[in-house]
Amino acid sequence: MQIVKNVAAMQQLALKWRRAGKKISFVPTLGYLHDGHISLVHEARKRVGRSGRVVVSIYVNPTQFGPAEDLSKYPRDLKRDLKMCRAAGVDVVFTPGDAEMYPELVASRHAVPAGFSTYVVEEALSKTMEGAARLTHFRGVTTIVAKLFNLVQPDVAVFGQKDYQQAAIIKRMAADLNFPLKIIVASTCRERDGLAMSSRNKYLDAEQRAQAVILFHALNAAKAAVKIKAFPAKRLKTDLKEFIAAAPLARLDYVEFFDPETLRPVTQVKRGVHMALAIFFGKTRLIDNARL
Numbered sequence: 001m002q003i004v005k006n007v008a009a010m011q012q013l014a015l016k017w018r019r020a021g022k023k024i025s026f027v028p029t030l031g032y033l034h035d036g037h038i039s040l041v042h043e044a045r046k047r048v049g050r051s052g053r054v055v056v057s058i059y060v061n062p063t064q065f066g067p068a069e070d071l072s073k074y075p076r077d078l079k080r081d082l083k084m085c086r087a088a089g090v091d092v093v094f095t096p097g098d099a100e101m102y103p104e105l106v107a108s109r110h111a112v113p114a115g116f117s118t119y120v121v122e123e124a125l126s127k128t129m130e131g132a133a134r135l136t137h138f139r140g141v142t143t144i145v146a147k148l149f150n151l152v153q154p155d156v157a158v159f160g161q162k163d164y165q166q167a168a169i170i171k172r173m174a175a176d177l178n179f180p181l182k183i184i185v186a187s188t189c190r191e192r193d194g195l196a197m198s199s200r201n202k203y204l205d206a207e208q209r210a211q212a213v214i215l216f217h218a219l220n221a222a223k224a225a226v227k228i229k230a231f232p233a234k235r236l237k238t239d240l241k242e243f244i245a246a247a248p249l250a251r252l253d254y255v256e257f258f259d260p261e262t263l264r265p266v267t268q269v270k271r272g273v274h275m276a277l278a279i280f281f282g283k284t285r286l287i288d289n290a291r292l
């Protein structure tokens with residue numbers, strides 16, 4: 001397994017592979033890998049076979065974190081990440097530093113890098129849910145993912161369904177900006193009790209961790225409800241707020257019901273509608289989603 005830190009070296013390697021007819025499969029990550037990420041790596045390998053190349057990027061992207069968010073405290077363990085990537089058969093881990101990705105990065109209040117002034121902004125799908133709760137988040141995500149696509153030159157890129165809105169926005173960006181690649185959205189990996197795997201689960205204390213499964217239970221409760229009949233979204237939200245209140249450490253940020261393609265909110269919730277929710281446990285914010 002090769003470790004590449006330099007952007008020019010990554011791009012040259014990718015272009016060399018492409019000239020040699022190798023297919024490239026890509027898994028972008030913020031690092032602090034868990035089994036959910038490794039399942040994306042396996043999916044990436046499946047798409048290009050043994051003759052293809054699998055690249056994982058590990059980069060804690062400052063532009064997708066808001067001023068009050070956990071950028072400096074975001075968990076990092078590169079040594080462990082590299083070990084996991086090696087064991088999963090990754091060909092290249094791309095780990096650029098901030099100076100490579102955003103020249104002259106200044107850690108200002110809004111994490112706005114000087115020496116870098118071009119952003120990719122998706123306008124239709126990124127205003128609700130995570131986009132409403134984290135105002136500049138998706139601008140940071142689309143910008144870094146566009147940069148990574150240009151550097152890694154993938155034929156296939158794999159994202160997790162846990163970040164459903166992110167995956168939809170990246171699909172739209174790739175279509176709108178004619179990136180010649182296929183986006184795969186792989187299903188969410190869960191802990192034994194159903195909690196979606198996330199690097200942020202590490203922040204939870206034992207009591208919070210025990211109650212965090214309420215996200216999964218709320219999704220299941222909504223699924224069970226709409227199996228029987230359709231509900232007005234307002235009514236189901238009220239019922240779910242009560243349901244979530246059974247976990248006293250949970251502070252609901254949002255619960256939304258929306259069309260799975262357009263992400264537009266629906267007023268009537270029935271089977272096939274998508275549900276997403278975000279819940280704080282202390283300062284830790286967890287998200288999850290499912291098709292009802």
Ligand code: PAF
Pocket residue numbers: 028029030059061064141144145163166
């Ligand atoms: O989902 C993530 O881990 C990040 O948002 C991504 C796609 C790696 C961009 O930094």
